[in-house]
Amino acid sequence: MEIKLEELQYQEVAIQSVIDVFDGNIKNTFDNACFEGIRSNNCTLSVEQIAENISAVANGNAIDHHTAKITGENELTIEMETGTGKTLVYIKTICELFKHYGFTKFIILVPSVAIRQGVLKTLKTFERQLEDIYGFVPKSFEYSSKKLNKVTNFIEEQYPQIMVMTLASFNSEDKILNQAKREDLFANIPFIDAIGRTNPIVVMDEPQEGMDTVNSVKQIAKLNPLFKFRYSATHKVVKNLIYRLTPYDSYKQGLVKKIEVLTVTEKNDEATLKLELTEIQNGKNPIRAKIKAWHQSANGSIDFKETKWLKDGDNLGELTNNPSYLNYNIERINKSLRTGKWSVTFTNGTQIFEKQTSGNIESIWALQLEWLMIRHFTKKQKLQEKGIKCLSLIFIDKVANYVSDNPIIKNLFIEKCKSIYAEFHDGQTPSASDIEAIQGFYFAKTGKGEFTDNETSMRKNSDVFDAILKDKEELLSYGNSVANRIEFIFSHSALGVGWDNPNIFNIATLNNSYSEIKKRQEIGRGLRICVNQNGQRVYDSLEITDDERINQLTVIPNETYETFVTQYQEEIKEVYGTTSAGAGMTHTHKGKPQNQVSFKRNQNETVNQAFKRFWKALSKKTSFSVAFDEEALIERSKEALNTIKIAAYQADVTSRSIGSISESGIVDEFGGTESYKLKANYSALDLLEELSENTGLSYITTFRIIENIGSINAFAKNPPQYIHQAAALIKNIELEEMLRGLDYHLTSETFPFDFGDFVRNIDESGYVTTPNRGVFDKQLIDSDVERKFAIGADLDDELICFLKLPSYYKIPTPIGDYEPDFGIVMKRKQLRDGKESEFYFVVETKGTNSIDDKKALKESEVYKIQCAVKHFRTLGVEVQYKAPIKEYQYFKNEAVKDINALTEK
Missing domain, CATH: 3.40.50 (Rossmann fold)
Structure with missing residues (x-):
């Protein structure tokens, strides 16, 4: 069998994306890229030219600057879902780089023997077919410390070379490539230095597998790469992302297999496989339990270990940092009268018993x-x-x-x-x-x-x-x-x-x-x-x-x-x-399985023309500037901190004696309480450091806030509580001061008009049908509030059209991009002359109609809404912004008030 090489469009785009980064580079030849017998890769582009090319390629692939993580480093990130042929993509990219620019030295760096073997096999499998396409095929070989003559050839050859090597082959000083005292050195320098003189392009296959540790970065730097190319589906470090093929894109285009998850475990297998009740504490305090569960650490590793003492109402997902347990809230810790066994029951119906193991794993x-x-x-x-x-x-x-x-x-x-x-x-x-x-x-x-x-x-x-x-x-x-x-x-x-x-x-x-x-x-x-x-x-x-x-x-x-x-x-x-x-x-x-759902554009010409006019007004982009008044922040923070009242840090010792036990219950007798003030081990320096860390303010600014404050005694009573309250107060003032000095400006850019039919793989809860006035026959929704709002909008005769705004419609704010929910075009007769006019609205739906509802809105949500108000003011009077909105009828009433106010002028 010979596996056939296909020309797939998405792969060609990935290849061309890398080629375009070097657009304008003078082609390498023997004359301009050969020095002292060493053929090297030579880049003639300036740092600015490369940066411009990278930005242009990312933009061309619809990757925004923030997602691309543009840096000045000579690194490119190419993200391709597993199974879509990234190995073949970077091999063809190597061929194209030689064809276009004469680059000859390439190192494919792999984290394991299995991947190395896969790369070598791919090179061998497609060798003849690649030669048919390009008229040549690079010389490829597996690095071996026992065959240094191949490394010498790699350094000297004018013909394109690919050296495949593992990180382990040179990641410590005692490796042969790093040794400076050998009889077979190249030009009396370590081989790693000689390789560095070739300025190889280093292709990092699965770089998240150990290639970004401090030592690895140091060792790879010795190769003196002209550029590093990162290829993976699961990047941990992203630098200059120029191409992205997501899992969803791969699935939608039929580029990968469909997935079936076949469960074979019994009901409540979370209890038998994932949880173990290890200990019960039954004293004067409420009954508590310890449970062995899978804890997820910050770096993603998972360990099966005991929790701290848990009580009724505790959420296991939050305490283990494991999202699989987020619907595990403890409902009851109980001892059965019939069996005498302790158990913990969760609100999702799962029940586990004391000392129960993870079950008979062999049967599973x-x-x-x-x-x-x-x-x-x-x-x-x-x-x-x-x-x-x-x-x-x-x-x-x-x-x-x-x-x-x-x-x-x-x-x-x-x-x-x-x-x-x-x-x-x-x-x-x-x-x-x-x-x-x-x-x-x-x-x-x-x-x-x-x-x-x-x-x-x-x-x-x-x-x-x-x-x-x-x-x-x-x-x-x-x-x-x-x-x-x-x-x-x-x-x-x-x-x-x-x-x-x-x-x-x-x-x-x-x-x-x-x-x-x-x-x-x-x-x-x-x-x-x-x-x-x-x-x-x-x-x-x-x-x-x-x-x-x-x-x-x-x-x-x-x-x-x-x-x-x-x-x-x-x-x-x-x-x-x-x-x-x-x-x-x-x-x-x-x-319920997810379905492939088609979203069809409304074919009504009246709707389409109205929407185009609306989008023309809405699509203007803005940028912002912030004039921050640091002195005002300091003075307001001082005033706020002086209002803090803290109860003393203390311990209570309480006595209760059981007086009698009868059928009607237990009667106990209160014996009294003694309180003891405790001293916390905190200093003024701790206050300075923790406030600075929690607010993002510099030490100097933080020191100016806390020096000579009148609430220092409150800090001494309970330092952790004081720091918590003080940080919250200062952060709110920071947001208010930023908002006060926030100013939006129109730019020359606009959001693209990209509203063709599309397909999503979602279940019924992810969309609502809008056959009457939707720009599409269905709208994507994220909540029940959005669902009800969309239904109300679709039934309103005074609406010309509406849609859930696309995810790429992002408004920049100092605390991150903001994505409003709905865009609406309404028609209504003017009060003065009775003529019908169009009115444009943007709506943010929330579980409240009040911006002051602190229970329904997070501080960050309030702040982003307030930023959006300034953004839409900058767009002009054409687009009215309404936020927050809970019900469609409330929006309609507010919209009518605005329309009447505009038409009366």
Whole structure:
């Protein structure tokens, strides 16, 4: 088999985006890029020219300056959803860079052996086809400290060179590339310095995998790269983002498989798998409990550990920083009279019992493997008719459960295969060798250096190892070779990032905890569009039903659908600010699936003309300036701090004695209370530092506020409480002073008119139909308030049209961009002459009609609304801004008042 190279538009855009960054660069030749026998990459563009090119490319790809994170560094970020061919994209980009600019030196930097092997395999697979396209193909090789002659050739050659290397090959001073005292040095300098003289372009594949640590940045800098290109679907560090292919875009365009999440766990499996009631405290205070749960740290790692003491009403999600538990509010901590066992009941119906473990994990693994095989063999029969081989990937918790004297997971696999195989193979019972042949495995070391791969076993099974990492075509083909026969691939974590195979149709995670692999990375191993025996990709139409779909990935996680999807959506939201960017999922057992919903533009010409006139008035962009009166801030803050009243920091000791116990209850007797004033270990310096940190003010400004304040005694009574109140007061004054000095100015720019039909993958709660007066036949909505407002607007005869404003309509404010909700065009007769006129409104919907409703509005929301008032004033009288608005009728009444006031003038 030879996998065919396709020319895909989105890939060409990604390639061209990089090429355009160097637009205007003089082409490198032997004469202008060769110095002292070393051929290097030479950039003739100025810093300003490169910056202009980067901004132009980002803008051309609809990436705003804030999202792009434009910097002056020679780095580019290209973000492509897993499974959409980023490896091939950067290889073709290398060819184009040589073709356009004569750049010859490229280093592909990878974080692991698995990814390195995948890159080398891609280079080999498409070598002939790339040569057909470009008339040449770069010389590529894997760096090896035992073959330094290849490094020498890399440095000297005039022909384009690609060196593929892991970060580990040069990330410490004792590595051969860094050594200064060797007999085989290049020009008597360390090889790392010689490589640096070539000014290579460094392609960072999955840079979030350790390439941004302090040491890694230092070591990569020794390569003296002309530019660094970052390629990943899950960037942690973004610099000069010039191209972005989101999960949603990939899904919408049919560039990846559709995802099915298959749950096999029982009801309340959160209780059996994720929670454990470990301790109860039953004293004079309210009953409290400690629960073992999955805590998520700031860096994203998850640990199963005890909480602090919990009581009724506590939210487990907030206390563990884990979004999967956000609907776990403790309803009751109770001891059963019948069983004598303690339990904790949550408001979502989940109940856990004292000392209950995470359940019989082996039975859950058995169920996962059973359903994996059912899905696998069902798909195998269907796909085989189309010449497509079906593969499945299984992540396991530790290698010892597959390669050891008692391999639990392998034994379960064999047991399940014996019972299920015959059903899908005309009653044929598999032999032990048959079951062994369909398994392949790849294991690598864990971060803790624990046992992972048995060297003897790996040597004996080197053909299996090679089949997974090197023989992709064989793995995808039917036949009798080792690779041909493999159908199920087992991995610990090494295949969790970077490695993929187009014909992975099923993924299962067999862990007794959360999978340590990020959800987007985990499902990404099987997102690539499948290929048939001719090496051609086989696509589905967007209208195809799930029953007929070929490209469907089934994920069988070790958690419920709700938990899995919550984690996945939080990862999407972390990157894109919204969960709607993620790929769509269907659920086979419960829950409403999301649907592909089409939004059609209103064809009424009256509506369209009115909307165009409205947009012309609304689309003007503004910028702001702030004249901050620091002296006023200081004086107002002093006055505010002097109003603080603090109760003394103290401890109360209370005595209650039980007088009698009867059927009517317990009678106790109050014995008295003694209060003790306590001294806090705080100083004036602590006050200065914490106020400065909490308000963002400099030490000097903060010192001027607190020096000689009259409320210093209040601070001494309870420093933490005082600091909390003082910071809140100062921050409010900061906002008020910023707003006072805030001024908006019209710019020459406008928001684009981009309102064609579009498709979203959402459920029914995400939109409302607006067939009468909507600019579209449906409107996206984020809340029930928006839903009711849109329905009211659609039924109003005096409205010409309205729409939910697009997400790119952002108003800049000092505390971040603001996105108003609705734009409205209303027609109404003027009082003076009775003629009908159009009136334009922008509306912000909230759960209140009052800007002073502190319970319904956050301070930041109030401030952004007040900024928006100034923005719309700057636009002129054409557009009236109304905020906050709860009900449509309230808006209508306010709008009529404004219209009457305007027409009376």
